Amino acid sequence: MNxxxxxxxxxxxxxxxxxxxxxxxGLFILAINIHYLNFMVGFSCVILTLFIxxxxxxxxxxxxxxxxxxxxxxxxxxxxILFGKGETILFKWAYxxxxxxxxxxxxxxxxxxxxxxxLGLIFALTTKPVMLFYSLMQQLKLPPKFAYSFMAAIRLIxxxxxxxxxxxxxxxxxxxEQKNHLLKKIERLAIPLLSQSIRRAxxxxxxxxxxxxxxxxxxxxxxxxxxxxxxxIFLCYFFVLIGLAYLxxxxxxxxxxxxxxxxxx
Amino acid sequence: xxxxxxxxxxxxxxxxxxxxxxxxxxxxxxxxxxxxxxGTSGCGKSTxxxxxxxxxPRTIDIPMKCDDIQIPDQWGFVFQDPDTQFxxxxxxxxxxxxxxxxxxxxxxMSSKICSLLKxxxxxxxxxxxxxxxxxxxxxxxxxxxxxxxxxxxxxxxDEPTAFIDEKGTEQIWETxxxxxxxxxxxxxxxxxxxxxxxxxxxxxxxxxxxxxADGNTSMVFTHYKEKFKExxxxxxxxxxxxxxxxxxxxxxxxxxTMKLQIFKGYRNKEVKIVVDHLVVHSGExxxxxxxxxxxxxxxxxxxxxxxxxxxxYFINDVPxxxxxxxxGLLYLVFQNPEYQFxxxxxxxxxxxxxxxxxxxxxxxxxxxxxxxxxxxxxQHPYQLSVGQKRRxxxxxxxxxxxxxxLLDEPTFGQDSLNTFKILEMIEQERQKGTIIxxxxxxxxxxxxxxxxxxxxxxxxIVTDLQLNKGGNVQRGILxxxxx
Amino acid sequence: MQKGLKLTDILVTIVISIAFGILYKIWGPxxxxxxxxxxxxxQLIYGMWFMAATVAFLIIxxxxxxxxxxxxASSGEFLMGSEFGLEVLLYGLxxxxxxxxILFAFRYKRFDLFIISLAALGSCAGSLIxxxxxxxxGDLSTWNLTLFIVFRIIGSILFTGLFAVSIAxxxxxxxxxxxxxxxxxxxxxxxxx
Numbered sequence: 001m002n003x004x005x006x007x008x009x010x011x012x013x014x015x016x017x018x019x020x021x022x023x024x025x026g027l028f029i030l031a032i033n034i035h036y037l038n039f040m041v042g043f044s045c046v047i048l049t050l051f052i053x054x055x056x057x058x059x060x061x062x063x064x065x066x067x068x069x070x071x072x073x074x075x076x077x078x079x080x081i082l083f084g085k086g087e088t089i090l091f092k093w094a095y096x097x098x099x100x101x102x103x104x105x106x107x108x109x110x111x112x113x114x115x116x117x118x119l120g121l122i123f124a125l126t127t128k129p130v131m132l133f134y135s136l137m138q139q140l141k142l143p144p145k146f147a148y149s150f151m152a153a154i155r156l157i158x159x160x161x162x163x164x165x166x167x168x169x170x171x172x173x174x175x176x177e178q179k180n181h182l183l184k185k186i187e188r189l190a191i192p193l194l195s196q197s198i199r200r201a202x203x204x205x206x207x208x209x210x211x212x213x214x215x216x217x218x219x220x221x222x223x224x225x226x227x228x229x230x231x232x233i234f235l236c237y238f239f240v241l242i243g244l245a246y247l248x249x250x251x252x253x254x255x256x257x258x259x260x261x262x263x264x265x
Numbered sequence: 266x267x268x269x270x271x272x273x274x275x276x277x278x279x280x281x282x283x284x285x286x287x288x289x290x291x292x293x294x295x296x297x298x299x300x301x302x303x304g305t306s307g308c309g310k311s312t313x314x315x316x317x318x319x320x321x322p323r324t325i326d327i328p329m330k331c332d333d334i335q336i337p338d339q340w341g342f343v344f345q346d347p348d349t350q351f352x353x354x355x356x357x358x359x360x361x362x363x364x365x366x367x368x369x370x371x372x373x374m375s376s377k378i379c380s381l382l383k384x385x386x387x388x389x390x391x392x393x394x395x396x397x398x399x400x401x402x403x404x405x406x407x408x409x410x411x412x413x414x415x416x417x418x419x420x421x422x423d424e425p426t427a428f429i430d431e432k433g434t435e436q437i438w439e440t441x442x443x444x445x446x447x448x449x450x451x452x453x454x455x456x457x458x459x460x461x462x463x464x465x466x467x468x469x470x471x472x473x474x475x476x477x478a479d480g481n482t483s484m485v486f487t488h489y490k491e492k493f494k495e496x497x498x499x500x501x502x503x504x505x506x507x508x509x510x511x512x513x514x515x516x517x518x519x520x521x522t523m524k525l526q527i528f529k530g531y532r533n534k535e536v537k538i539v540v541d542h543l544v545v546h547s548g549e550x551x552x553x554x555x556x557x558x559x560x561x562x563x564x565x566x567x568x569x570x571x572x573x574x575x576x577x578y579f580i581n582d583v584p585x586x587x588x589x590x591x592x593g594l595l596y597l598v599f600q601n602p603e604y605q606f607x608x609x610x611x612x613x614x615x616x617x618x619x620x621x622x623x624x625x626x627x628x629x630x631x632x633x634x635x636x637x638x639x640x641x642x643x644q645h646p647y648q649l650s651v652g653q654k655r656r657x658x659x660x661x662x663x664x665x666x667x668x669x670x671l672l673d674e675p676t677f678g679q680d681s682l683n684t685f686k687i688l689e690m691i692e693q694e695r696q697k698g699t700i701i702x703x704x705x706x707x708x709x710x711x712x713x714x715x716x717x718x719x720x721x722x723x724x725x726i727v728t729d730l731q732l733n734k735g736g737n738v739q740r741g742i743l744x745x746x747x748x
Numbered sequence: 749m750q751k752g753l754k755l756t757d758i759l760v761t762i763v764i765s766i767a768f769g770i771l772y773k774i775w776g777p778x779x780x781x782x783x784x785x786x787x788x789x790x791q792l793i794y795g796m797w798f799m800a801a802t803v804a805f806l807i808i809x810x811x812x813x814x815x816x817x818x819x820x821a822s823s824g825e826f827l828m829g830s831e832f833g834l835e836v837l838l839y840g841l842x843x844x845x846x847x848x849x850i851l852f853a854f855r856y857k858r859f860d861l862f863i864i865s866l867a868a869l870g871s872c873a874g875s876l877i878x879x880x881x882x883x884x885x886g887d888l889s890t891w892n893l894t895l896f897i898v899f900r901i902i903g904s905i906l907f908t909g910l911f912a913v914s915i916a917x918x919x920x921x922x923x924x925x926x927x928x929x930x931x932x933x934x935x936x937x938x939x940x941x
Binding site for chain 3: 276277278279280281285324326327328329330609645647648
């Protein structure tokens with residue numbers, strides 16, 4: 001969420017949110033169709049570069065935000081490395097079998113998960129939810145009743161988190177038995193939290209209609225979200241650099257360049 | 266006189282309820298009237314506002330029918346809860362939302378927003394301020410500003426000050442009186458002292474949704490005072506008329522003491538409350554007063570060890586350092602009773618609090634009847650009325666037999682009958698030797714029940730006053746500190 | 749039944765889902781913490797990711813709610829900066845669609861454990877399709893893949909099926925669900941007595 005950390009306002013903030021979202025979705029689809037490790041690494045570097053130099057956050061903040069990624073990388077790749085199919089066995093112990101193919105595939109998956117995570121973070125760090133939904137209404141014709149519902153719900157997030165902590169305390173005071181199993185405990189927390197949330201949401205919807213909100217009626221917009229030259233730069237950045245990464249990975253592969261999918265059956 | 270809103274032979278019933286909320290009820294309101302609707306909670310006042318504004322049944326799906334209904338052309342609605350009437354995160358965006366609905370051109374919005382805010386006296390340095398940074402009273406004035414944007418002739422106000430402190434309440438009514446003095450106002454409110462001079466018509470409902478009285482203020486108060494007492498509706502002087510039944514309980518238990526020395530409570534590493542030196546003994550009832558955010562809740566949480574603390578803290582000479590140490594010694598009744606309900610029926614909720622299995626059923630019966638909840642024992646605690654919920658949560662606190670009982674505004678939003686009942690329940694515990702520490706905004710309670718007053722300001726207890734319980738002398742002293 | 753979802757339905761669905769989104773955000777790191785052990789213990793709790801869909805459907809009981817709930821939960825998680833990044837959005841969409849399809853097949857008329865568990869399996873199938881494509885899980889050794897799928901199915905039925913039904917039932921008992929239910933003809937007839 002934007003409010004967790006504050007960074008400088010950069011050109012990435014000024015990109016049209018709908019365009020940013022669609023571009024990132026496009027990159028996602030591209031990424032799951034990359035099956036060669038060299039290109040995958042190149043692709044990840046392109047995204048990482050934008051993350052480090054484009055988001056306007058200090059290196060310390062970025063480092064803090066990136067810590068979970070190491071974890072993402074390791075955990076995503078490990079099960080494929082340890083249990084994936086492959087012919088060229090490098091190491092074998094009990095059920096664990098590391099083959100060259102599974103090792104490469106595991107590393108490939110790690111990079112893929114990493115680039116997804118960073119793409120998502122780039123978006124989240126440089127996009128105000130309100131602007132996103134105004135843009136979705138204006139550029140992608142999202143019906144206002146969905147857009148304003150989302151904005152209202154996002155406003156409730158800090159209120160819900162605070163309430164969640166109060167409920168935990170309140171139940172502790174009541175002497176909730178520690179021997180209850182986990183699901184029972186979660187349910188006891190979830191009931192007050194959900195019932196309060198339902199009531200709140202309902203009341204907000206009623207008050208919105210009391211303020212003459214009608215989804216199907218024409219409306220004006222307080223924020224008009226358009227396009228600028230930065231949008232073009234944004235698109236070019238990916239086109240050019242990913243193209244470059246593709247060429248380089250084909251001509252100067254520094255890692256084994258085979259299809260990571262298990263093809264020989 | 267012309268009527269601006271009316272309904273004839275209204276029938277309305279919540280699905281699943283056995284009784285109709287309204288049965289052939291008729292009402293008509295004239296242009297320019299300032300009408301105050303009074304009645305016990307659950308008598309249907311708020312629902313009536315929703316019917317007259319057309320929110321029921323268009324937005325709120327409650328089965329209703331009537332022979333004839335007149336809904337005003339231009340109306341606005343101010344709701345009770347300041348946190349659930351906004352859909353946008355910032356002040357300007359929220360007002361813009363209303364202007365967007367009215368198709369106001371974008372170029373005109375900023376200046377309109379500024380003038381709306383100015384009219385309700387909400388002059389912010391920057392209109393792009395997060396709504397969460399506003400106090401409750403300011404939020405309600407923002408709600409008034411967004412209603413103002415609709416240019417209403419008739420304004421429905423559904424307990425707009427229920428969650429607001431005294432200062433905020435005054436500002437809200439001052440604003441309403443100023444900007445809408447020529448409009449028709451239909452108001453539901455429990456804290457009526459601030460608007461009695463303003464209302465020119467009072468309509469009183471019986472708990473069954475029938476109109477008991479309808480007329481000008483002085484007429485209604487002279488003729489129906491006894492009914493107000495019977496139904497538990499607050500009226501000016503309700504506290505003066507209240508005579509406490511003397512409760513004598515000679516069963517003295519072991520005396521309790523609590524000692525604090527340079528005791529601090531922290532939230533997010535910030536010191537929120539500091540207590541230099543305090544000793545409290547059995548038989549004391551301390552009310553803790555102060556503005557919102559002064560540190561009252563932090564004090565309760567610190568005593569419960571629910572936030573980080575430092576310093577010396579002893580109960581009956583046993584040092585308290587972690588959560589475990591207080592188990593059984595202290596209990597905190599939270600403001601929202603629902604947070605502390607753990608079971609699916611009133612009966613189970615009481616059982617949950619009882620420690621040993623002996624004679625449980627007879628105990629439960631006794632407790633149920635003292636709470637007047639015998640007929641509701643199979644009901645889900647959430648389905649009880651506001652007052653019943655609160656009584657149940659206070660009663661379950663007693664069942665834990667704590668040496669020290671902490672309460673966070675236990676009478677907040679309660680009708681007069683419930684308020685007196687809860688206070689009497691607490692008084693009984695006090696006489697048994699339980700130390701009572703209670704956060705409240707109500708000086709009547711401090712004057713009539715407390716033996717001691719702490720006033721909290723900026724995270725410190727700035728006043729520690731021994732009170733002469735039940736004496737009238739203290740009232741003058743109190744005013745200096747509280748108001 | 750009224751055409752489409754009303755504003756109240758939409759807002760309630762989204763807020764419930766965001767509440768789950770908060771839970772997901774709290775649980776996400778936990779998920780990764782159990783993951784590296786490779787034996788797919790994590791798959792046993794995977795079902796919680798689809799819970800928003802069934803819980804919201806059981807509360808509102810209208811077409812489209814399950815899909816909307818999954819999308820809302822995943823966008824909430826996405827906007828809060830999930831470790832999973834963008835994929836949550838697509839997973840949410842696919843999982844929601846599959847659950848919605850099952851509910852549609854029964855004309856949105858049944859709310860029992862069996863149907864809800866079927867919807868859970870629908871979401872589960874949707875997520876597996878995504879995993880085959882994105883995570884190459886087909887290239888895991890056979891025993892490992894079987895373990896993976898079986899654990900995920902168990903987890904789905906446990907959370908999205910059983911646990912969701914239990915939460916919905918508890919909420920029903922509190923009476924709060926009455927707010928969002930349409931009034932019946934019978935309720936209107938009761939006014940004439």
